[in-house]
Amino acid sequence: MFHKETACLTVFICLSLPVCVSEVLMNTKLETSELRWTNYPADDPQWDEVSGFDDEKNSVRINEICTPNSPTSYWLRTRWIPRRAATTIYVEIRFTMVECSGLNQRHCKETFILYSYQSDSDEATPTHPAWMENPYVKVATVAADHLRQKGSREGRSNTKVLRLEGLRGAGLYLAFSSQGACMALLAVRVFYRKCSPLRRAFASFTETVPHSLVEQAQGVCVENAVTPPGEHSRPPSMLCGEDGQWVGQPASSCACRPGYEAADGDQRCRGETGTLWIS
Template identity: 85%
Template structure:
């Protein structure tokens, strides 16, 4: 999910429904593109105001990242006793898009709390407008999808964009071995489904050990394959270690002239 790519209303859910304080408005991003944002300002109230996204399919990922860009007003300039400079992020897992205005119940349980998010840069009246970016990690995830929920209790803030994504190691050929696109499910994922590239084989005695490699949670391959592949007899390495080509054979032709 990436709200910066949305061209129409986000249609997220407000709670309480009879007193919706989160307001969806159009704004401009850093490149002056029109985006949909949510804002709230209740520095005089300690009540909880919730905002829930639509259902987000998880796909094959078990680790998701949430990138939040937001602004937050400094409380000292608002002169309100209940003002806060933080908000809470929660998520709720489900196997289908089942949420309603009253389900799940609007509280920490059944939601799972991710973090209390604080601003590194606060807005001051007449001061520079600076936004904050926070990257948060969700794991372990098991349901087919999830909802994100934002809870404000006295903050004066705006959600400028929300992006939900996962990382994956791209297809790779290295040391005459080929590995498929891989989604890591832990700090380091061992990939044991590698194969030798065309016209390459594992050396004798290693046939039962296909090439393996490590995929890091940051989407980067780590190190070198643990099982070796080499070009077949009659083939040689190309300009790189990802292709085996036929050997170049030079012939010397002798011409005999008979008189």
């Protein structure tokens, strides 16, 4: 199941919190050689990969196309992207789009379509899967918020973050379909969120990948801490949010054993100062 992420991009920014982690699956900004993505139709490739600069003047590999006088859909497919532990991923796309009014072509559009195709291995060929919606799955039609004038390199780029959830295959391909657009893909970053290891309220939690709105993680009491005695005593648990941040406080509680006291806030228990131990 696929949903366009309608919230502001800042929803997915960690805000400098140490408990928010992104695991990057693909980032074209870090590529120093050709991306070697696949064009379709193969006998009339219109997507062109070139070296260029992004808004921060960093050297990047750019894929660009300009076919405002053609009704044909031209596709560009990434290499296979292993999804690792994620069942929900995010695709961040930075791109520029030329304004149609300056091109004066009846087939011109200011949008493109993002598709995905899941597979358990790197099985794609120039003819497989078939270049159409089904077997590909449409993720979203992407529109530009900022347009550039024909022949101008000035103007803001666009950044869109799309969410893909319910992933089951070992990996996937992404495909960009342009029909009449004059545009450039500046960067594509594919990532997922995870909550980093955490100690809180004398409980320890390992790295957790959320597979839904919230993921319940089971923890353990830190060394020299225990859960209170009683028949309802249970191990600590905590919620990891889909944005990669821990939510609230642990359910159930851990406390320092007799003879130990809290240290480093509520992260560990140490022997009480001044305690005389006789063997």
